[in-house]
Amino acid sequence: MAVAGCSIIKKSYKQVLAQTLHTMASKLQEHTADEAGGESIFSSDGLPSLSLPAPPSSTSVNTTDETSDAVIVESINTLNVFENFIVKSDVEKGFWGLSKHGEETERVIDVDDPRRRLFRLKKEIDELECELMKQAAEREENVDEFTSMSNELRDRLEKMGMKDEDALAIMLRGRQEDLSRVIARDMEKFGSTDANIISEGMQAGEKGKIVYELYKSDSVTSSREILLEERLRHLEMAVGSGGVEGVSLFERVEEAMKLAKEMDAKEVDKVAAKAKVIRSDLEAAARAKTKQSNNASLTKEDSQIIASLHNQLVELEGISAFLPALASRLSELSNLHSNAAEFGSRLGAAEETLNRSEALLSNVEEALAKMEVGWKENMEVVERNVKQLDELVAMGSKK
Numbered sequence: 001m002a003v004a005g006c007s008i009i010k011k012s013y014k015q016v017l018a019q020t021l022h023t024m025a026s027k028l029q030e031h032t033a034d035e036a037g038g039e040s041i042f043s044s045d046g047l048p049s050l051s052l053p054a055p056p057s058s059t060s061v062n063t064t065d066e067t068s069d070a071v072i073v074e075s076i077n078t079l080n081v082f083e084n085f086i087v088k089s090d091v092e093k094g095f096w097g098l099s100k101h102g103e104e105t106e107r108v109i110d111v112d113d114p115r116r117r118l119f120r121l122k123k124e125i126d127e128l129e130c131e132l133m134k135q136a137a138e139r140e141e142n143v144d145e146f147t148s149m150s151n152e153l154r155d156r157l158e159k160m161g162m163k164d165e166d167a168l169a170i171m172l173r174g175r176q177e178d179l180s181r182v183i184a185r186d187m188e189k190f191g192s193t194d195a196n197i198i199s200e201g202m203q204a205g206e207k208g209k210i211v212y213e214l215y216k217s218d219s220v221t222s223s224r225e226i227l228l229e230e231r232l233r234h235l236e237m238a239v240g241s242g243g244v245e246g247v248s249l250f251e252r253v254e255e256a257m258k259l260a261k262e263m264d265a266k267e268v269d270k271v272a273a274k275a276k277v278i279r280s281d282l283e284a285a286a287r288a289k290t291k292q293s294n295n296a297s298l299t300k301e302d303s304q305i306i307a308s309l310h311n312q313l314v315e316l317e318g319i320s321a322f323l324p325a326l327a328s329r330l331s332e333l334s335n336l337h338s339n340a341a342e343f344g345s346r347l348g349a350a351e352e353t354l355n356r357s358e359a360l361l362s363n364v365e366e367a368l369a370k371m372e373v374g375w376k377e378n379m380e381v382v383e384r385n386v387k388q389l390d391e392l393v394a395m396g397s398k399k
Helices: 001-037 078-085 114-139 146-159 164-191 195-206 224-240 249-264 267-293 300-315 319-397
Strands: none
Touching: 114 146
16 A cells, blocks of 8 residues: 555656646746747747847948948947847846846846746745645655655755745846946946047958948947957856956956066066076076185095094984983983982981981980989988888877
8 A cells, every 4th residue: 555655646746747847838938939929039048038139220221432341330329229139028127137227126036037937846846745745644655755856856956046035036136236237337338438449440441341330320330359348248248257256257358468468578578687697696606616615625534524424413313303302301310410419418417417316315315314313212212201200200199
């Protein structure tokens, strides 16, 4: 029964998961096809589908000049281009939470993007896991396999930043801020374009090169440097700002270009000249050293002494690490030796004191013996006197 129940739960789990994925795919296809009028454009970097941009308005083509090539020129605002390309498909919301002309992005959570769909899938998996656990508790079955599968899928989604709605909203808002900073910096640089760059671009176009300009004014032509900057900005928008300090790709390239300009040919020549001077000084010092070593006169005895000292040092090389411990032990031994030398004198003084004490004790013993003899004699005299007194008292009482 337990095996049959597990197989039934496994089949139901797979069926629910397949239905969920099929429903999400069908909704996504209908959404992109309806907005694009039956035609959808897909991107390869995991972004949601984009609608087909509106075609530009027809303008006159300047082909009167026989020397110049045909150039399609149209004047349009940069922000309008950005909105026609990206924001038009998402009315009042913008692509990935971007709004028109700086509107507040209060409904970022409502944007339907792949990460939002993954978050909904995570919720459905959690609900399905709860249902499976309830069924297992009611039927007393083991669903460890399904629990491990759901835990693994939840861990993978959490690693992608899908823990909760707040984390997802912060991620989308950070992407919006990155794109807003890129657009603001581009607008500042386009507004302060130098006239020298424009003249260089015009000269480059006059030398036989074909320049295709779309959505540009008549007075501005794009040079190679501006095109490279545009490519870097597109890379920056795709990659985003990386690193701990948040330095963008374009800023890192500019810093590398500054460092390359600083290391020009003149600086390299100066460094090479300094290296030559230092090398000549070192060669002169080496020659002076060799002269001093040649002029020094050494006798055989000095050389023998030096050789013997060298041999001693080589022999002592193994015990050089123990020299500090030996020095400390020798200092302790010297202290003990000095204390032992003082101990002999102190011992002689103690012996003299002992002899004097013995003599004093012998004198005291002699005095005590004499006192004892005197006390005995006195006691005998007292006893005789007491006897005589007793006899006299007895004789007086008889009379």
